[in-house]
Amino acid sequence: MSQEQSPKVQAATQAQPPKIEFPCPDYPIKVVGKNADDFQSFVVEVMRVHVPDLDESRxxxxxSKKGTFRSIRMFITATGEGQLKSLHEELIASDRVHIVI
Incomplete structure (x- = not known):
């Protein structure tokens, strides 16, 4: 008897994103929050805790169109899932941050 997967199982298997291999250079992170004069410095301060070698030139x-929100995009060398999880949790815990992608 053949052990072929059903089309649903195959689709679910194929739909899973690829595993990230660490360290992962040029890992993109985008932080969106309320636009304020110190929003960038706040985000960079949190990032530096988790990514000491953050390249601010990148x-x-x-x-946003109306200026209500600001997005900050950075590229880091991700060192592991723990780093990314901690970074996401600390940023999202702030009432200033709406989303971390």
């Missing part, structure tokens, strides 16, 4: 900032 940070890009974009404000």
């Amino acid at each position: 940070i890009t900032i974009q404000d």
